[in-house]
Amino acid sequence: MEDKTRPVIAIDAMGGDFAPLEIISGALLALESIDAEIVLFGNEKQINDILDSELSSSSKLDLKNIKVINSTDDIKMDDSPSEVLKHRKNSSIFMGTEFAARTKECAFISAGNTGAVMACSLINMKKIEGILRPAIATVIPLGENKFVLLDSGANSEIKPLYFKQFAIMGTVYSREILKIKDPKVGLLNVGSEEKKGTEPVVEGYKLLKESELNFIGNVEGRDIFNGAADVVVSDGFTGNILLKSIEGMANFFFTEIKNIFLSNFLTKISALMVKKELKAMKKRFDYEEYGGALLLGIDGVSIISHGSSKAKAIKNAIRVAAESLKAGIVNKIKNEVQNQ
Amino acid sequence: MEDKTRPVIAIDAMGGDFAPLEIISGALLALESIDAEIVLFGNEKQINDILDSELSSSSKLDLKNIKVINSTDDIKMDDSPSEVLKHRKNSSIFMGTEFAARTKECAFISAGNTGAVMACSLINMKKIEGILRPAIATVIPLGENKFVLLDSGANSEIKPLYFKQFAIMGTVYSREILKIKDPKVGLLNVGSEEKKGTEPVVEGYKLLKESELNFIGNVEGRDIFNGAADVVVSDGFTGNILLKSIEGMANFFFTEIKNIFLSNFLTKISALMVKKELKAMKKRFDYEEYGGALLLGIDGVSIISHGSSKAKAIKNAIRVAAESLKAGIVNKIKNEVQNQ
Numbered sequence: 083m084e085d086k087t088r089p090v091i092a093i094d095a096m097g098g099d100f101a102p103l104e105i106i107s108g109a110l111l112a113l114e115s116i117d118a119e120i121v122l123f124g125n126e127k128q129i130n131d132i133l134d135s136e137l138s139s140s141s142k143l144d145l146k147n148i149k150v151i152n153s154t155d156d157i158k159m160d161d162s163p164s165e166v167l168k169h170r171k172n173s174s175i176f177m178g179t180e181f182a183a184r185t186k187e188c189a190f191i192s193a194g195n196t197g198a199v200m201a202c203s204l205i206n207m208k209k210i211e212g213i214l215r216p217a218i219a220t221v222i223p224l225g226e227n228k229f230v231l232l233d234s235g236a237n238s239e240i241k242p243l244y245f246k247q248f249a250i251m252g253t254v255y256s257r258e259i260l261k262i263k264d265p266k267v268g269l270l271n272v273g274s275e276e277k278k279g280t281e282p283v284v285e286g287y288k289l290l291k292e293s294e295l296n297f298i299g300n301v302e303g304r305d306i307f308n309g310a311a312d313v314v315v316s317d318g319f320t321g322n323i324l325l326k327s328i329e330g331m332a333n334f335f336f337t338e339i340k341n342i343f344l345s346n347f348l349t350k351i352s353a354l355m356v357k358k359e360l361k362a363m364k365k366r367f368d369y370e371e372y373g374g375a376l377l378l379g380i381d382g383v384s385i386i387s388h389g390s391s392k393a394k395a396i397k398n399a400i401r402v403a404a405e406s407l408k409a410g411i412v413n414k415i416k417n418e419v420q421n422q
Numbered sequence: 423m424e425d426k427t428r429p430v431i432a433i434d435a436m437g438g439d440f441a442p443l444e445i446i447s448g449a450l451l452a453l454e455s456i457d458a459e460i461v462l463f464g465n466e467k468q469i470n471d472i473l474d475s476e477l478s479s480s481s482k483l484d485l486k487n488i489k490v491i492n493s494t495d496d497i498k499m500d501d502s503p504s505e506v507l508k509h510r511k512n513s514s515i516f517m518g519t520e521f522a523a524r525t526k527e528c529a530f531i532s533a534g535n536t537g538a539v540m541a542c543s544l545i546n547m548k549k550i551e552g553i554l555r556p557a558i559a560t561v562i563p564l565g566e567n568k569f570v571l572l573d574s575g576a577n578s579e580i581k582p583l584y585f586k587q588f589a590i591m592g593t594v595y596s597r598e599i600l601k602i603k604d605p606k607v608g609l610l611n612v613g614s615e616e617k618k619g620t621e622p623v624v625e626g627y628k629l630l631k632e633s634e635l636n637f638i639g640n641v642e643g644r645d646i647f648n649g650a651a652d653v654v655v656s657d658g659f660t661g662n663i664l665l666k667s668i669e670g671m672a673n674f675f676f677t678e679i680k681n682i683f684l685s686n687f688l689t690k691i692s693a694l695m696v697k698k699e700l701k702a703m704k705k706r707f708d709y710e711e712y713g714g715a716l717l718l719g720i721d722g723v724s725i726i727s728h729g730s731s732k733a734k735a736i737k738n739a740i741r742v743a744a745e746s747l748k749a750g751i752v753n754k755i756k757n758e759v760q761n762q
Contacts, residue, residue, distance in 0.1 A: 160615070224674065235612060238620045272575060272662040275500070280578045280659055303666025307674040319620055320660045322612040326643025327664055328671060334564065334647040335675045338706075342699040352695035359682040359689060366678075 088119060089404045090188040092181050094174040095124035096156070097194020099390050105193065106132045108396025110143065118404050119147050121181065123174035126152035153177050157194060159389070163201035175199055179206040182382055189383035189403035191374065193391040199384065200236060200377060207382035210412070212419045214241070216379030217248045217318070218386065219255050220325055225366035227309035230256050230265075233318035234325045234375060240317035245269060245286030249295050250418050251378040252313035258409040259402060260312070268301030268311030270320060275300070282317075290315075293422070332367050373399030376406065378415065383407055428459060429744045430528040432521050434514040435464035436496070437534020439730050445533065446472045448736020450483065458744050459487050461521065463514035466492035493517050497534055499729070503541035515539055519546040522722055529723035529743035531714065533731040539724065540576060540717060547722035550752070552759045554581070556719030557588045557658070558726065559595050560665055565706035567649035570596050570605075573658035574665045574715060580657035585609060585626030589635050590758050591718040592653035598749040599742060600652070608641030608651030610660060615640070622657075630655075633762070672707050713739030716746065718755065723747055 095102040109120045129150050155173035179202040182190040192199045217233035232248045249267045256265035271279045290297040301310050343353035373395050374387030383406045387399045435442040449460045469490050495513035519542040522530040532539045557573035572588045589607045596605035611619045630637040641650050683693035714727030723746045727739045
């Protein structure tokens, strides 16, 4: 009986810079606080070796909620999506998404090749009826000012209606997972006036304005860091560049600050005095807190984690996956898209 | 005889959040170190009142290198470019650009309405023959990793050949003004592979690869903060969003750091110990060091300063304007575009 509501999380154990060790560690970490069943896809021997070694080093570890399914194909970071769909059906990503599609209350997580995850999720889980294009929704962590950005890379091309659908999906995500009441939606643009931007953006503005969403108008690069919007909609090209720039800039700043504190004896002493506060600040910008980006618009829950994910990120991805299943965000998106 | 090579700088005294006082102060500041003639356009009475008051408070001030030309129309920040061209011909921006166009070795500077500056510069100074679209070139200050971004907002639409022309203009700017030998050109994109991005971007990649420029390939949001490229080319929509995001994020970070140091007694002491280094860090990110963005591709030197420019930014804009005239960047762009 219990199994009926218990989430199942299919995980690509082979994807990401620190796979399979950190992926498996993340899964074990998640099971300490999340009631779920985990299915690891990948090289069975490698995975079991790691599980055995973890088991021998921890007395409280219980593997009854972990299954392993062997996959034989490898996907490299530069394999094209079409290559994967044609020749890598025995890969952890293809098999995991296929498994998630035919299993009740099952989500999929991978820190591997983004294009492959998108292609396999789309083929196996299918698109939600009425959705034109799935989009990648990423939470940008900025302390109190966090927002969901979508599309952050699934589509380079854009049409006006995509913006509206992205806004609907982002609103559901923000409301159900981030617990924001009546999320404010902003359209990423180069000015606040209605007529600003490219043609699809101007048309998209109109559709958003006529919708029942909590649309607050255009938001500029400056505004998004002031908490102007909870959901920021964009084409996937601009969104992806923005996302990676924020990441690059955050790294750059933290390195600069570190260098300042390492300048001399006095600054090193100073560093000790603000250590706690700096650590808290860094945590407020930590994308690992959100575990990964959701591919929204498909008939299932699929999470694309950062390539450099470590155990903590994977644990949080599992938490978000379980919450997404529990909140039924796929059904909520279906309903809201039909009523659009 | 001296006048022949002496630069003339026409300045919109009425544009910007702190006009006319900070604009005029910036002009006076510039004259302390730069040998130029300055012509201020705006409300003659207001300008003269400020000059008189500055004159009475400083004994060493000499106004022989400053002229004032009266303008009667006001341009508001939300006036459309077509509105300005039709009905604001007696504005400081229209008159200043018109003056710069017919005066030898004369540049124009404004911290006012960007669209108006672009439109008036284009109408009065004309486009360089062979250039399809002028572009706004902005220096992104990141300490040693600074780069020129263009287009940062002149055009929302993009065609493949624009990228190549932006790259040529950015290379001239980087080489002549920032003194970078053989500047590395990167194409802002969502991945490093040749086939990534929208159609115009993919085509633009090919043109850049075939060119004689020092093209290093695609650069992503992450790379640009690591000094990967000296010149980053982009469509104006993405470029503008990137530019404002960098600004927003820098403000956000510096506010966070300030708050950390204000947390408690210990952190306040700590702040005193790193004060000098923090100040130096802030200076490395200070856009005021570069004074403003150059509108490249027109047959003249026109600088668009930030709306919030204070005296220091205006002084630096005057320095960049004088350097641009001296280096003959317009002629260099003409030559390189003809040889493309």
